[in-house]
Amino acid sequence: MKPTPAMLIRxxxxxxxxxxxxxxxxxxxxxxxxxSSVTTGTWAIIQPLKLxxxxxxxxxxxGLYARQVEATGWxxxxxxxxFSLNWAIQTPFVFTSAFILPVLATEAPTFVASVLGMVxxxxxxxxxxxxxxxxxxxxxxxxxxxxxxxxxxxxxxILPRWPAGMLAVTAAVTPVAALLPxxxxxxxAVPMGLALAWLGYALWSERREHAPDPMPGKGRPQLxxxxxx
Numbered sequence: 205m206k207p208t209p210a211m212l213i214r215x216x217x218x219x220x221x222x223x224x225x226x227x228x229x230x231x232x233x234x235x236x237x238x239x240s241s242v243t244t245g246t247w248a249i250i251q252p253l254k255l256x257x258x259x260x261x262x263x264x265x266x267g268l269y270a271r272q273v274e275a276t277g278w279x280x281x282x283x284x285x286x287f288s289l290n291w292a293i294q295t296p297f298v299f300t301s302a303f304i305l306p307v308l309a310t311e312a313p314t315f316v317a318s319v320l321g322m323v324x325x326x327x328x329x330x331x332x333x334x335x336x337x338x339x340x341x342x343x344x345x346x347x348x349x350x351x352x353x354x355x356x357x358x359x360x361x362i363l364p365r366w367p368a369g370m371l372a373v374t375a376a377v378t379p380v381a382a383l384l385p386x387x388x389x390x391x392x393a394v395p396m397g398l399a400l401a402w403l404g405y406a407l408w409s410e411r412r413e414h415a416p417d418p419m420p421g422k423g424r425p426q427l428x429x430x431x432x433x
Contacts, residue, residue, distance in 0.1 A: 237320040237321075286348050363406050
């Protein structure tokens with residue numbers, strides 16, 4: 205069975221569903237972003253899975269956009285680019301948390317504590333240069349990209365409207381959630397994960413009728429004219 209665009213889009217929905225479920229669930233059990241957490245077994249399990257989650261989100265969001273690319277127009281394109289760029293920027297941060305910070309936890313604890321403080325919103329003692337600005341940019345892309353992509357999906361009317369609206373609302377209230385303690389900020393992200401998982405499930409479970417491909421070497425049937433004898 206050869207790959208087709210419809211098949212690839214459908215499997216991208218499965219990627220969005222898996223990433224969304226993990227994103228929602230991880231907020232409930234994520235260890236605190238403090239130095240003592242970096243060397244724990246929980247951290248060693250959660251962070252590599254978060255890296256896989258970011259990659260699955262990139263695939264899943266691409267599939268969601270491809271399914272409704274014509275109906276969403278320029279608003280959908282802007283939302284897709286911004287929202288995807290957010291996960292693309294988060295990917296190296298998660299890689300660092302998974303494989304670099306645990307190694308440096310004993311050798312350079314000040315650096316590790318400063319990186320974790322950037323994530324949790326607490327003040328770090330080390331100057332990290334432009335890294336905090338890039339992290340802030342990822343947060344803005346998460347907010348505006350999710351908002352635009354959710355509105356475009358809602359207007360397109362191809363995928364379910366409830367998760368599309370949930371995606372837009374969750375992204376819109378991100379500045380309010382940022383005022384909460386970091387532990388509560390994680391809980392505010394649960395609806396985002398559920399919305400993307402819902403959209404991914406709708407894409408994966410979708411059934412569409414496709415016209416059969418013509419046989420190779422066969423053209424459209426031609427009418428045969430008969431001549432009266």
